[in-house]
Amino acid sequence: MVIDEVDRKIISRLQSGIAVEEEPFRSVALELEIDEGELLRRLQGLVDRGVLSRFGPLLNAQALGGGVTLAAMSVPEDRFEEVTEIVNSYPEVGHNYERDHHWNMWFVLLTEDPEQIGRVQRLIEKRTALEVRLFPKEKEYYLNFQLQL
Amino acid sequence: MDLMEKKILALLQQGLPLSSKPYEEIAQKLSLSEGEVLRAIQKWKDRGLLRRFGVVLHHDRLGYRSNAMVVFEVEEERVSELGRRLGTYPFVTLCYRRLSRKPWWPYNLYCMIHGKERLVVEGQIERLLDENGLRDLPHAILFTKQKLKQHGPRYFYREVSEETLS
Structure with missing residues (x-):
């Protein structure tokens, strides 16, 4: 994916967030010394090209009172596609990755209520006839998703 | 969170409108005022519910x-x-x-x-x-061998109608 210097500047700046104010993009545009209209057009372009997934809130699921956990499954190679489809069909499943290991499918479960985690786990187990293992977070030491561009 | 906040969050999760007054657009969809939306977000920020408001990259x-x-x-x-x-x-x-x-x-x-x-x-x-x-x-x-899904959380999406979300 080719992005130019201005896109790069925009993404870098927006990774650290925007202020909660009526016209949030105006101050960002001022800071980056570009026109607000151009900033918005470029942002839309980045979304359309799939560089940005969305522009929105990054929530602290635990503070919100919701359930959140990492989960893993060991899926036989010949059933991988079928199981992926089932797992991904749940709105509670966020990121899902295939990894190079006996436990080859890793995903995040996010629910509005912590008790729903077990319910989704059992539903997936029932539909796939495979075990879903949960790895709840105990402590966060570091979290940074500001990529160097 | 009260029902109003849940509705605001359900909409914001879909992505902030890329326009000069994005919160006003959200407010209009929910028949709220821009101030109500901004105050709700500020409250989440103050209480640590919101880590930040920014871009999510692929x-x-x-x-x-x-x-x-x-x-x-x-x-x-x-x-x-x-x-x-x-x-x-x-x-x-x-x-x-x-x-x-x-x-x-x-x-x-x-x-x-x-x-x-x-x-x-x-x-x-x-x-x-x-x-x-x-x-x-x-x-x-x-x-990682491949990404199978990347989607942010979908909290409280049942609180708003599909027309509001679309």
């Missing part, structure tokens, strides 16, 4: 295609110190302690590394192992 589209989850089995007494230390490496994007599941999964410390090239990431993992004396510690390296 890092693979930016060339970050080589991602590894490195997990270690660390003694209770050492895990916090080591977790904080590994988090200081610039290439470590996440560092968490999670429940171990002995005997089949003894690991309790997780590090994520996002990189552009596998060889570079492998070198970074070597550095983590060497510089922190972790070579003899039980560990596993799980490289």
Whole structure:
């Protein structure tokens, strides 16, 4: 994916967030010394090209009172596609990755209520006839998703 | 959160409208005032519900295609110190302690590394192992083979009608 210097500047700046104010993009545009209209057009372009997934809130699921956990499954190679489809069909499943290991499918479960985690786990187990293992977070030491561009 | 806040959040999760007055657009869809939307967001921020309001990247589209989850089995007494230390490496994007599941999964410390090239990431993992004396510690390296889904959370989407969301 080719992005130019201005896109790069925009993404870098927006990774650290925007202020909660009526016209949030105006101050960002001022800071980056570009026109607000151009900033918005470029942002839309980045979304359309799939560089940005969305522009929105990054929530602290635990503070919100919701359930959140990492989960893993060991899926036989010949059933991988079928199981992926089932797992991904749940709105509670966020990121899902295939990894190079006996436990080859890793995903995040996010629910509005912590008790729903077990319910989704059992539903997936029932539909796939495979075990879903949960790895709840105990402590966060570091979290940074500001990529160097 | 009250019902109004849940509705606001359900809409914001879909992405902030890319316009000069985005909160006004959200407010109009929910028949609220711009001030009500802004106050709700500020409240979440003050209470630590909102980590930040910014862009969510598809890092693979930016060339970050080589991602590894490195997990270690660390003694209770050492895990916090080591977790904080590994988090200081610039290439470590996440560092968490999670429940171990002995005997089949003894690991309790997780590090994520996002990189552009596998060889570079492998070198970074070597550095983590060497510089922190972790070579003899039980560990596993799980490289990503493919992304199967990337979607942010969908809280409270049942609180608003489909027309409002569309």
